[in-house]
Amino acid sequence: EVQLVQSGAEVKKPGESLKISCKGSGYSFTSYWIGWVRQMPGKGLEWMGIIYPGDSDTRYSPSFQGQVTISADKSISTAYLQWSSLKASDTAMYYCVRSSIEFGELLEMDYWGQGTLVTVSS
């Protein structure tokens, strides 16, 4: 059974750093892309970026480029999303998702992690 299991909720202060994780199981972790999707409170879905754990090829949405860092450790089938300096506006639910690419097009996000709620407040 394919599973993406994310790390638990976080409460942080503005300016702090944070790294959240997403562990994949039940499939070949290095054969699929892992992406991150943000959902701010009461708002819609926003795609942040993706990584291919096989070779760490990483792509970012223009909206999130430079704001976050996506990484992966294929030895433990885990992807990460990190911030160096959080802002109150980073308060959101963050989902990791699995996708594949076909002829250069990212296909559907077929499996979703349970979400990690990040709260940034002074």
Next chain:
Amino acid sequence: QPVLTQPTSLSASPGASARFTCTLRSGINVGTYRIYWYQQKPGSLPRYLLRYKSDSDKQQGSGVPSRFSGSKDASTNAGLLLISGLQSEDEADYYCAIWYSSTHVVFGGGTKLTVL
């Protein structure tokens, strides 16, 4: 103007059909894109429903009933999600998405479906 525009809300009666639109920004041709649809029920994580580019290039998500289907309206440059035989459990937010500019995914703002 957003890349993808969805109406904020839609209401329909049980047993009826619902038609969701996802309009691509002027200058972006719906014919060249696969449109992906996701459902998010209240308090739940999103779920992939289906993708549609043409009748020969479409895919239903795993376990998604056939009463969910995709289509396009070239005259309005829109992707469509159609749900027939509406059930109360279909109440949810529905998001469309595309792989835009060969570089990143863009979501529409989502449409909230009320079944009443």
